[in-house]
Amino acid sequence: xxxxxxxxxxxxxxxxxxxxxxxxxxxxxxxxxxxxxxxxxxxxxxxxxxxxxxxxxxxxxxxxxxxxxxxxxxxxxxxxxxxxxxxxxxxxxxxxxxxxxxxxxxxxxxxxxxxxxxxxxxxxxxxxxxxxxxxxxxxxxxxxxxxxxxxxxxxxxxxxxxxxxxxxxxxxxxxxxxxxxxxxxxxxxxxxxxxxxxxxxxxxxxxxxxxxxxxxxxxxxxxxxxxxxxxxxxxxxxxxxxxxxxxxxxxxxxxxxxxxxxxxxxxxxxxxxxxxxxxxxxxxxxxxxxxxxxxxxxxxxxxxxxxxxxxxxxxxxxxxxxxxxxxxxxxxxxxxxxxxxxxxxxxxxxxxxxxxxxxxxxxxxxxxxxxxxxxxxxxxxxxxxxxxxxxxxxxxxxxxxxxxxxxxxxxxxxxxxxxxxxxxxxxxxxxxxxxxxxxxxxxxxxxxxxxxxxxxxxxxxxxxxxxxxxxxxxxxxxxxxxxxxxxxxxxxxxxxxxxxxxxxxxxxxxxxxxxxxxxxxxxxxxxxxxxxxxxxxxxxxxxxxxxxxxxxxxxxxxxxxxxxxxxxxxxxxxxxxxxxxxxx
Numbered sequence: 001x002x003x004x005x006x007x008x009x010x011x012x013x014x015x016x017x018x019x020x021x022x023x024x025x026x027x028x029x030x031x032x033x034x035x036x037x038x039x040x041x042x043x044x045x046x047x048x049x050x051x052x053x054x055x056x057x058x059x060x061x062x063x064x065x066x067x068x069x070x071x072x073x074x075x076x077x078x079x080x081x082x083x084x085x086x087x088x089x090x091x092x093x094x095x096x097x098x099x100x101x102x103x104x105x106x107x108x109x110x111x112x113x114x115x116x117x118x119x120x121x122x123x124x125x126x127x128x129x130x131x132x133x134x135x136x137x138x139x140x141x142x143x144x145x146x147x148x149x150x151x152x153x154x155x156x157x158x159x160x161x162x163x164x165x166x167x168x169x170x171x172x173x174x175x176x177x178x179x180x181x182x183x184x185x186x187x188x189x190x191x192x193x194x195x196x197x198x199x200x201x202x203x204x205x206x207x208x209x210x211x212x213x214x215x216x217x218x219x220x221x222x223x224x225x226x227x228x229x230x231x232x233x234x235x236x237x238x239x240x241x242x243x244x245x246x247x248x249x250x251x252x253x254x255x256x257x258x259x260x261x262x263x264x265x266x267x268x269x270x271x272x273x274x275x276x277x278x279x280x281x282x283x284x285x286x287x288x289x290x291x292x293x294x295x296x297x298x299x300x301x302x303x304x305x306x307x308x309x310x311x312x313x314x315x316x317x318x319x320x321x322x323x324x325x326x327x328x329x330x331x332x333x334x335x336x337x338x339x340x341x342x343x344x345x346x347x348x349x350x351x352x353x354x355x356x357x358x359x360x361x362x363x364x365x366x367x368x369x370x371x372x373x374x375x376x377x378x379x380x381x382x383x384x385x386x387x388x389x390x391x392x393x394x395x396x397x398x399x400x401x402x403x404x405x406x407x408x409x410x411x412x413x414x415x416x417x418x419x420x421x422x423x424x425x426x427x428x429x430x431x432x433x434x435x436x437x438x439x440x441x442x443x444x445x446x447x448x449x450x451x452x453x454x455x456x457x458x459x460x461x462x463x464x465x466x467x468x469x470x471x472x473x474x475x476x477x478x479x480x481x482x483x484x485x486x487x488x489x490x491x492x493x494x495x496x497x498x499x500x501x502x503x504x505x506x507x508x509x510x511x512x513x514x515x516x517x518x519x520x521x522x523x524x525x526x527x528x529x530x531x532x533x534x535x536x537x538x539x540x541x542x543x544x545x546x547x548x549x550x551x552x553x554x555x556x557x558x559x560x561x562x563x564x565x566x567x568x569x570x571x572x573x574x575x576x577x578x579x580x581x582x583x584x
Contacts, residue, residue, distance in 0.1 A: 041433075042073075043394070044075070044076060044082060044395050044398075045064060045067060045075040045079075045082075046079075046082045046086045046395045047395060048067065048075065049086065057097070057101045057102070058101070060102075064105065077109070078459065078460075082394070082395040084106060084116075084119060085396075087102040087103045087106060096127045099126075100120070100124065103120040104120065106119060107120055112143070113143075114144035115140070116140075117139040118136070118147060118150050121134075121135075121136035121137040121150065122153075124136060125153065133153070137150040137153050137154050138154065146524060148525040168252070168253045170253060171254065171255065172224070173223065173224045174221070174224070175227070176220075177218055177219065177220055177222070179528035180529070181215045181218055182528060183231075183528050183531065184211055184214055184215050184218075184231070184234065186526055186527060187211075188207070188208065188211040188234060191238055191533075192204075192207075194524070194537050196454065196536075196537065196538065197240070197536075197539060198240075199238075200518075200549070201238065201313075201550060206237075211234055214230040214231070214233060214234055217230060224531075225250070225254065226332075226336065227529060227531070228250050229332040231245050231533070232307040232308075235533060236307055236308055236309045239312050239313075240309060240518050241311045241317065241488055242309075242517070242518055242519040242534075243518070243535050243536045244309040245531065246534055247308075247321075247329070251325055251361050251362070254332075256356050256359060257338075258336050259355075259359055260292070260327045261277050261327070261353045261354060261355055261356040262276060262279060262342070263326070264289065264323075264326050265323055265326075265365075265566065266301065266319055266322055267563055268560070268562065268563060270297075270563060271289045271290075271301075272286055272288050272289070273285055273287045273288075274365070277359065278354045278357070282353065283351065287344050288344060289345075290343055290344065290345050291342065292334065292341070293337055293341055300330065300333060305318045307332075307333075308322065312549060312550030314513075314551065316484065316511075316512060316552065318485075320485050320486050324361070324363055324364065325362050326363070327361055339352060341353065367569070367571050368423075368425075368574075370388055370423075371388060373404045374386040377411070377415055377417070380582075381415075381419065382417065382418070382419045382420075382421065382578070383420050383421070384421045384574070385408060385421065385423065387423065387427060387438070389428065389429075390427060390430030390434040390494070391430035391434075392431055393431045394433060398431065398434060405437060409441050409471075409474075409475060410473075412475060413473065419478045419479075421577055422482070422504075423482040424482065424487055424491050424494065425483060425486065425573070426484065427486065427488075428486065428487075428488050428489065428491070429487075429490035429513070430489075431490065432449065432464050432490055432493065433463065435491075435493060436449050436463070436468060438494070439494065439497060440468065440470050441470070441475055442470075442479065442498075443470040443474065444474075444501070446468065447467070447468055447543070448465065448468065448543050449464030449493070449497070449543065450462060450464045450465045450543065451543045451545050452539065452541050453540050453541075455520055455537070455540075456537065456538070478504065478581075479504025480504050480505050480506075480577045480580070481495065481498055481506045481507070482573050483495060483508040483553065483555060484511070484573075485511065485512045486512055487552075488513045489519060491511065492512070492514045492515060492516075492517060493513075493515060493540070496514050496547055497515075497542055497543070499544065499547065500543075500544040500546065500547065505556050505577075505580065506555040506556045507580070508555045508558075508573045509555065509559070510551065511553040512552055514544075514549065514553050515541055515545065516539075517541065518536040518539055519536050519538060519540065521535065521536060521537065522537045559573050
């Protein structure tokens, strides 16, 4: 995850946190659980304001200005996103007047920001003041004509009885051929304009060929649902895990009748049934499907993968994403058929499947039960530290991460742990601050985290661009790391440094990321169909620049589950690491 451009936060209420989580935002922050600190790491001013949350908001604003005057080098006063989130946390908890005051502070501190006035519009509207809401939305829209949220809110104020179709209602809607094609051209132009590395993994000629190929598939019977599937291949062609059309929306609008009515799992190139859903009696758990509607599974998967966003040439990410969303992706890839047939391995019989009435995706079947941060101390002087997320930021919960790490490494030292396994599987990423904090317990010498950090509005070095000191009580035992194709964004930065510094032995499959990260996000809406697209708009790269950008961090030991392992719920990656420890 890399730095977020707050100017893109225009999907208030519904997409703000989608933006934060999906784009795996950021790469830097502060706290002081340890006495020794590092340069360029400023404290969160919002966290300081939150200490007075039970006091009048006027006192918090006075404190803000006092801190800015007296401690401008201590606190971070340039973090627009942090102040934005604080205002919305107040708004969503029903403290409307307080949120108005914070957003007024925001607009005063960032007077050229369209986002600030958009926030004020939301707060005034929540306070039933449509006049001031309209005024601020208009200011926001004038500053950023692409702010479709402000545009929509203005129309809703002017025409309160307006009804917008839901995504489910849009699914079967048909637009004019010219409108579809114009939107496909616009999509291509937006990707090239906004994404700083759109042509890093694909040539402009090849990219434009993808756009033209999708335009050639458009006809007067093309539905909006089919159109979004065409768009996903264009977006995925830039090979960036932080840029997508958001399959969540494609899945959400898909009627159950169109959905592939079996839950499957792709493993070792084989597609096996893990839940027959409405087809118990026709197929069984563990049955292997070799054809769906006459299309071989290998050809079907090959047609789906180009629609899945992932970095460079990394395929492990695509397999995981397919397994989460397979009931929908299979439907789109086959052209949204009205019925499905399957052929199973070892049989020539064609089985017609019954449709399902309801289904919730994505399908999540995690191997371990740790949610967040977990430490397991074993009897053999071995410990397992699971870090399911680096999603800890200074404006909300970074201190929790730091305190957990402090207590963890204190316990590891007290119990004389010789071998520490750090499991970062299933970790989508998060803040650089949490990654750096952990590395300070592992690094053997001072280090620089970033080789470059480029984003709009940058005025000073980011935390991590200058030298950082390891903790004096760093861990000095043997390290082992577990990785998978889910590991994204900041997890790639973290593991790239682990790899180049040779901190320990890596076990698992190719990581879903590496040292190079295009992240942040701008949300744009296509003119005619109103489809949303989420586009990375910045670049962050760790100092592990000798590694290839097109592949994920590779393990020292490539270990994957077999079909038998999957159904027996065996964590073969962890087991292999433990066996290596026993044999050393």
